[in-house]
Amino acid sequence: MAKSVQHDNKGLQNAQIILTSLAAGAIAGALAKTTIAPLDRTKINFQVGHKPYSTKKALKFLIQTFRKEGLIALWRGNSATMARIVPHAAIQFTAHEQWKKILKVDEKEGKTPGKLFLAGSLAGATSQSLTYPLDLARARMAVTPKEEYATLRQVFWKIYCFEGVKTFYRGYVPTMAGVIPYAGVSFFTYDTLKRLYKEHFVSGESPHPLASLGFGAIAGMLGQSSSYPLDIVRRRMQTDTGGKYSTIVSTLKCIYRNEGLRRGLYKGLSMNWIKGPIAVGISYATYDNVKDLLRSIMIKYRRKSLYLE
Template sequence: MSSSHAKTRKEKPIHSIIAGTTAGAVEAFVTYPTEFVKTRSQFGGSKEGPIGIIRTTVREKGITGLYSGCSALVIGNAVKAGVRFMSYDQFKAALVDKEGKLSAPRSLLAGLGAGTMEAIFAVTPSETIKTKLIDDSKRAVPRFNGLLHGTAMIVREEGITGIYRGLFPVIMRQGANSAVRFTTYSTLKQFVQSNARPGQQLPSSVTFGIGAVAGLVTVYTTMPLDVVKTRMQALDARTQYRNSFHCAYRIFTEEGIFRFWRGTTPRLTRLVLSGGIVFTIYEKIIAVIGSGSAGA
């Protein structure tokens, strides 16, 4: 990524896709148990904390229980990251000024555009399926037998809209996620580079740290959107909520404002790790396949 004081370059779309999908797949698999715990904690009626959810799941389902719905997220996250980085790089190239610089407000706009694209083409279907698989795994006798069987049943029973439930809050969340994450990352990266020798490439440890801080900022600013998204994608959402605004209203009036930050700890763990993992892998792969320093 570039900031207001740095020149930016347009990455080749195929390079952005290769680097992004690889980074997304690795990150999703490594951090999935935290996503599982976060999702379970956000369902209505959930009283257990993160540790309690882990203990109960391992006792009843074994370690593999923490990976219920994992394949849906790994595939979706790979596609999501590919779409995100490709979209961001293209929006970024279109928004630079005549000197090839990208201001912070324009970086924010590019992030919003990238988040919207990934929400439509990757995040909503994969996260809806993942959420339903996790919700189903709570049952004594789950109905879904893996990703393909679960997806087929959801589509058969609810139609194609069944895997696009919660589209609006997902667009809102992903747009905010990408806008905050990319802008925070670019600002911090430029600050660090301004204190380094000209042309010096940042070490992976520094890139990881910058990405982790970007993930931290993203979590706290977008958590309410994530909770509404999870509720809208649960198995009983059609009978509980008319739309996203009704869902948010019920959570606020029935459970209190702090419920919007339910699941913050596991999501924070995941996004701090994912921010470091994704940006580090993306930068390295872009460099390896010949595009020089990444503009992420």
């Protein structure tokens, strides 16, 4: 990926800015999640089960899945992931840019850590709220045999018929409780590192793609670590079909009592430290570079049109 060139978006209407953000976010989310899909499936299986997590056992799960079901099985549930992550990432990145505009984060008087954190939190809450049923469907497909849920449509149909509409938002509260610190910390860290990079290394230019990748990796690790127990809670509630996990508090108590802190509420965190930074790094770096590319093309096309006129 070539080094991106920053521009000030002069000549672009807000609708064009939103359109390029949506497109870049969709591409970034799809690329990032597809890359780490096998690791994501492994993490979810350990999160919702009672077996203790270890890197050796995670590797064993990947090998057994490959041997029994084939290579494609490692990406099982990825269609549901794509159906969720494409709109989720598109909305999240676009919402973040718009919330920053509303909160005047990029203006001199608005550049405060609190507003930067709030813009990220609101972006995460916006995208998660609009795409939550798809996240639940993805989790169900990742932890069940193919015979139970063969397609994404089948997941929605069975849940609607046998569990009711409310089930589509089971685990929503812990998800929102987790996404606020996660998105806030993640976007805050990434934007802060980018600003420091511009101030001390290449003033006025966007970071090199490798630098963006590194900033995103750090942001992802810090963001996911800040809200990980709630990620465990939401996965348990999403995949619970027997009514065992009904509330956040009861789920937390049940997991802690039966599995403990490290092996229960922080189960699979080391896997997240591998896949999280990879996914977030790819996502942020791809978004910034694709967004800048699309906007530079639009600006050039607009200038050419005005010249011909």
